[in-house]
Amino acid sequence: MVEFKFSDPPLGNGTDEISSECQRQLLPIVNEIVRAAAAAGWNEKDVLLAMADVAWDLYEKRRGDL
Template sequence: MMRFNFEGPPVGEGDMSAECQRQLLPLVREIVQAAVASGWNQDDVLLAFVELTWDLYEKRRGDL
């Protein structure tokens, strides 16, 4: 089971997006590596992440 240990967001003038990406990168890499080890194509997995996150973003926008 994966554990998520996010640190709090940056305070003040911090780059929110860069900090979130920094914290997510190890998790995404681990998922992609596991998928590739199971026979998935790395490009397909990465593209699936893009599509999934865009769908989540669009659904959130619809909730506003």
């Protein structure tokens, strides 16, 4: 299991901080997924696009909950 460690959220409009922190924690995992898929013969760009689709779908589903 992967463990993420986030501190308190940034105050005000901290979208840059949020983006940087998420990228710092997620980039190694995303890179590992892409490497594993590429090793199995998958197209790296297709895998990245699929991951973006998954993230967008999660966003859309949560957006209705807010």
